[in-house]
Amino acid sequence: MLQLPDNLFSVDTATAESAETHAAALKNLTFDDLLSRIASGTVELAISIAISIAVFYVGKFIIHKIHTFVGNILLHRNVDASLSTFILSLIRIVLYFILIITVIGILGIPTSSFLALFASAGVAIGMALSGTLQNFAGGVLILLLKPYKIGDYIEAQGYAGTVMEIQIFSTIICTSDNKSIIIPNGGLSTGSINNWSRERYRRVQWDISLSYGNDVESARKLILEMFSSDKRIIQGTHSLDNNDDANLPQENTMTIQQEAPKGFWGKLFSRREAIRADIAEREKRQEARLRQLRPAVDRTPTVRLGELGDSAIVLTVRAWVKSSDFWGVFYDYNEAFYTRLPQIGASFPFPQMDVHLCKD
Secondary structure, three states: OOOOOOOOOHHHHHHHHHHHHHHHHHHHOOHHHHHHHHHHHHHHHHHHHHHHHHHHHHHHHHHHHHHHHHHHHHHHOOOOHHHHHHHHHHHHHHHHHHHHHHHHHHOOOOOHHHHHHHHHHHHHHHHHOHHHHHHHHHHHHHHHHOOOOOOOEEEEOOEEEEEEEEOOOEEEEEOOOOOEEEEEHHHHHHOOOEEOOOOOEEEEEEEEEEOOOOOHHHHHHHHHHHHHOOOOOOOOEEEOOOOOOOOOOOOOOOOOOOOOOOOHHHHHHOOHHHHHHHHHHHHHHHHHHHHHHOOEEEOOOEEEEEEEOOOOEEEEEEEEEEHHHHHHHHHHHHHHHHHHHHHHOOOOOOOOOOOOOOOO
């Protein structure tokens, strides 16, 4: 036989007994005692309301200062405007939620039910939007770490094109044939990205096949003469630094504050320009350290005999150009090699078939 525990209804019984006790106590009170209790309860309620109002306005003032402080930090770090707006809105919502819960607790209203309700709603929303939240987290990382920026030519997720927009959930690129591709940020933040525009200089390479018997030295001399007369081709030994003006004297951007601001908050938030200049100076020092790690590379164009193939010799031609000139130089010299090399007697091999007829 199923037996129920003895304390199954203990909570309800205790509650009922407590209600009966309070009812009996109220019946035994005199009119003066009842007025005294009502007066004391009213005073306590008024004090609680006054404290709650004071806490609300003090908390509102603190939230405003925190919002301004974080906004200044995001401004100094040059964080993307869309990400800054979202972060500031999120901070404001979270802080106001904490403030409201605190005020409700001061008024004597139980807050455990509110917290449980919001926690349950958060878990449900998180499970329903797991993929969207992943894209959102990827967008935040991209906007903070900046592996690419608007205008860069990137190759990722099987697509290549120029970055047109970086949104919170996706990145929009435009391909060379004017297709607009929307790529979710989740895959971009965790996958490999080839940013063709990150480095200022790129190396162009051509593999030119010539027939056996051609003079390699004549072909090399002609190609190097073509390169020497083209200003787009980099000559000599240089550092692979992205900033050609790295060794030029930099203008001091530090500003001198003429008059000290009054008040604590004025001193805290009025040094925006000085902080920005200090951050810029640190970035310059970091770039200088990175330049020291970059070795000097010989960018002089080279023409080498790269391969002895079955039916051709292959010349490996390499030259350094600016990234913006890469495709123009590549296609221009494809045509120039085809036009100029035959003028010195060079010939290009092509597949042939020899047919021999035998008479019986």
